[in-house]
Amino acid sequence: MALRDTRVTLAHGGGGQAMRDLIEEVFTSVFEPPGMEDQARLTAAALAEPGARLAFTTDSFVVTPLEFPGGDIGKIAVCGTVNDLAVGGARPLWLSAAFIIEEGTEIALLRRIVASMAHEAELAGVRIVTGDTKVVGRGAADGLFVTTSGVGVIPAGRELSAGAVRPSDVALVNGVLGDHGATILAARGDLALSADIVSDCAGLGHLMEAVLAAAPNARGARDATRGGIAAVLNEMAEASGAGIVIDEVALPLREEVRGVCEILGLDPLYLANEGRLVIFVPEAEAEAALAAMRALPEGRGACAIGRAVADHPGQVRMTTAFGGSRIVDMLVGEQLPRIC
Amino acid sequence: MALRDTRVTLAHGGGGQAMRDLIEEVFTSVFEPPGMEDQARLTAAALAEPGARLAFTTDSFVVTPLEFPGGDIGKIAVCGTVNDLAVGGARPLWLSAAFIIEEGTEIALLRRIVASMAHEAELAGVRIVTGDTKVVGRGAADGLFVTTSGVGVIPAGRELSAGAVRPSDVALVNGVLGDHGATILAARGDLALSADIVSDCAGLGHLMEAVLAAAPNARGARDATRGGIAAVLNEMAEASGAGIVIDEVALPLREEVRGVCEILGLDPLYLANEGRLVIFVPEAEAEAALAAMRALPEGRGACAIGRAVADHPGQVRMTTAFGGSRIVDMLVGEQLPRIC
Numbered sequence: 001m002a003l004r005d006t007r008v009t010l011a012h013g014g015g016g017q018a019m020r021d022l023i024e025e026v027f028t029s030v031f032e033p034p035g036m037e038d039q040a041r042l043t044a045a046a047l048a049e050p051g052a053r054l055a056f057t058t059d060s061f062v063v064t065p066l067e068f069p070g071g072d073i074g075k076i077a078v079c080g081t082v083n084d085l086a087v088g089g090a091r092p093l094w095l096s097a098a099f100i101i102e103e104g105t106e107i108a109l110l111r112r113i114v115a116s117m118a119h120e121a122e123l124a125g126v127r128i129v130t131g132d133t134k135v136v137g138r139g140a141a142d143g144l145f146v147t148t149s150g151v152g153v154i155p156a157g158r159e160l161s162a163g164a165v166r167p168s169d170v171a172l173v174n175g176v177l178g179d180h181g182a183t184i185l186a187a188r189g190d191l192a193l194s195a196d197i198v199s200d201c202a203g204l205g206h207l208m209e210a211v212l213a214a215a216p217n218a219r220g221a222r223d224a225t226r227g228g229i230a231a232v233l234n235e236m237a238e239a240s241g242a243g244i245v246i247d248e249v250a251l252p253l254r255e256e257v258r259g260v261c262e263i264l265g266l267d268p269l270y271l272a273n274e275g276r277l278v279i280f281v282p283e284a285e286a287e288a289a290l291a292a293m294r295a296l297p298e299g300r301g302a303c304a305i306g307r308a309v310a311d312h313p314g315q316v317r318m319t320t321a322f323g324g325s326r327i328v329d330m331l332v333g334e335q336l337p338r339i340c
Numbered sequence: 341m342a343l344r345d346t347r348v349t350l351a352h353g354g355g356g357q358a359m360r361d362l363i364e365e366v367f368t369s370v371f372e373p374p375g376m377e378d379q380a381r382l383t384a385a386a387l388a389e390p391g392a393r394l395a396f397t398t399d400s401f402v403v404t405p406l407e408f409p410g411g412d413i414g415k416i417a418v419c420g421t422v423n424d425l426a427v428g429g430a431r432p433l434w435l436s437a438a439f440i441i442e443e444g445t446e447i448a449l450l451r452r453i454v455a456s457m458a459h460e461a462e463l464a465g466v467r468i469v470t471g472d473t474k475v476v477g478r479g480a481a482d483g484l485f486v487t488t489s490g491v492g493v494i495p496a497g498r499e500l501s502a503g504a505v506r507p508s509d510v511a512l513v514n515g516v517l518g519d520h521g522a523t524i525l526a527a528r529g530d531l532a533l534s535a536d537i538v539s540d541c542a543g544l545g546h547l548m549e550a551v552l553a554a555a556p557n558a559r560g561a562r563d564a565t566r567g568g569i570a571a572v573l574n575e576m577a578e579a580s581g582a583g584i585v586i587d588e589v590a591l592p593l594r595e596e597v598r599g600v601c602e603i604l605g606l607d608p609l610y611l612a613n614e615g616r617l618v619i620f621v622p623e624a625e626a627e628a629a630l631a632a633m634r635a636l637p638e639g640r641g642a643c644a645i646g647r648a649v650a651d652h653p654g655q656v657r658m659t660t661a662f663g664g665s666r667i668v669d670m671l672v673g674e675q676l677p678r679i680c
Contacts, residue, residue, distance in 0.1 A: 011672075011673040011674040012674075013566075014567065014674025015571050015612070016567050016571060016671030017669075017670040019566075037428055037502065038397060039424055039425055039428040039490075040395065040396045041494060042395070043393050047388070048388045053381045053383050054381075054491070057436070058438045058472050058487070058489055060440050060472050060474045084379055088379040088381065096489050100440070100487075130396055131398060132398050132399045134402045134678075135677065136482065136677070136678060137678075140402075140482040141482065141485070142479075142480040145440055147398070147440075149436050149438075151491060152379075225355070226354065227355025227359075228355070270356075272355070331357065332356055333351040333358065334351040334356065338474075
């Protein structure tokens with residue numbers, strides 16, 4: 001049966017024929033999940049290998065606007081979950097995708113977002129194998145929320161952990177920071193900013209594999225989303241008990257992002273990213289890790305931003321451009337809601 | 341740091357210290373997930389057994405009201421995902437839980453819902469191992485949405501499938517139908533109904549294991565949620581190409597549910613359930629399957645409601661109380677939004 005509606009109605013969530021039409025035409029015809037049962041049934045030789053572990057993660061995405069320069073909520077939903085798997089050393093395999101849709105949402109918009117998800121999944125080498133659709137009345141949700149969960153396999157012997165960071169390890173990032181946060185700020189339009197920035201949103205699974213091949217003793221990595229690199233550096237300092245020092249001059253920031261931050265009084269350390277990670281590697285492996293990142297488009301701007309130290313355990317400090325030093329704390333409040 | 345707020349604020353979703361406090365105090369202190377990395381890292385001997393498959397499923401829950409007689413959104417979120425795994429023959433192992441919270445939601449309400457989830461997970465023998473929290477502004481979501489995903493293991497040799505139903509198979513249900521749908525209708529309060537009904541919401545993993553032990557050639561099962569038993573019977577008829585005949589007189593319905601349906605002009609075949617499944621078994625195994633269900637609290641009201649036939653392939657028919665016969669179709673529109 002053909003889907004003739006141009007907007008989602010409550011009937012599309014009712015469990016009947018209208019819902020089946022929506023799911024088949026908009027979702028499963030694009031994602032092509034294996035089988036159509038209530039659950040995906042999956043086999044992977046990698047899972048049965050001795051010492052392999054299963055990695056499992058989830059994130060809800062509520063970003064507004066739903067489409068923005070460089071991405072959309074679907075692209076973030078795929079990349080975000082792929083990245084959560086990848087930074088733990090897992091090879092991402094399968095994703096689920098659950099949609100909460102506000103009545104009245106344009107079906108053409110849904111189709112664009114679904115196409116974007118399928119494209120990102122293919123780039124990342126994962127399959128979207130199961131899903132769900134709920135419809136809520138006008139005003140009960142803001143357009144569309146997407147929740148993805150991901151399953152991957154951690155090969156035997158990989159023990160990446162925030163707690164494994166040790167003094168003298170080098171902190172690397174894979175590119176300029178804060179583009180996603182600044183893009184969303186500008187895209188909301190209510191700040192009269194027209195910055196020429198696009199979101200950094202990208203899947204980092206292939207990059208993590210390349211880094212781990214080049215730096216087999218890498219300690220731990222995190223994708224720096226909500227809370228920015230300040231949040232992940234604090235998490236790693238706290239988990240490992242090491243101190244961390246970053247160098248303000250070394251932080252890779254676009255001029256446009258600096259500008260947005262100056263105008264709005266924001267600190268780029270707290271700006272969200274959707275395609276940036278921080279990884280700590282032993283000093284001896286730092287050059288090889290950087291070279292591996294720079295060989296990939298999503299790591300072209302890779303650089304070292306600091307290191308772990310024995311001083312001030314559990315604390316993150318920044319050497320400022322003027323030679324001073326200041327504490328980089330977790331954000332106490334919120335810098336920008338609905339960034340992802 | 342102690343959580344002093346009584347309501348959720350945007351800061352609780354910002355990626356900083358307030359979010360960490362909320363997550364630690366309200367969620368992880370109760371769910372006690374293994375480890376605190378971005379992902380759960382899991383091992384299960386069952387996954388490595390030859391022929392075992394991984395089952396993966398997801399559902400978003402948007403039920404309103406958030407608390408109702410017999411359950412709450414958290415209980416449904418755990419049971420619904422456990423049941424999706426179980427009806428496919430999987431043994432549920434791990435769940436993820438992602439929360440989209442409207443600013444202003446009472447933290448005491450969140451705590452009750454989280455406690456309910458932890459309780460149901462324990463009953464079902466699953467662990468909530470990973471999660472996420474997003475906060476959206478007032479009016480951008482209706483209180484709370486919860487998305488759970490589930491991972492389980494299908495032991496070698498289990499091939500339950502809606503498409504495996506064959507003529508002469510018997511259709512069994514595990515208890516009275518429609519209690520959940522009728523309860524939500526009454527609980528919304530805008531119908532001036534005060535029916536003495538509670539939701540049937542329950543995890544069915546243990547019941548499925550008992551049925552499969554008693555009826556090893558069971559064909560396929562579905563939990564009858566949105567769209568009611570009409571939806572799942574149609575799905576199974578279509579997938580298998582068999583006809584299905586159900587007997588109106590045999591349908592187990594509470595008097596109160598019949599009453600609600602009569603007053604509102606609803607058909608109980610389309611009422612949602614959250615703890616009811618339909619399973620097709622070979623005739624020779626029907627009695628054993630019924631006995632296995634009736635031995636458990638969640639199967640006390642089990643009975644046969646019909647069978648698969650060679651006639652009218654792909655179509656569901658009901659023999660009415662007056663001896664006639666009518667087609668039971670998929671619901672075309674929606675009977676009741678936000679039932680789960």
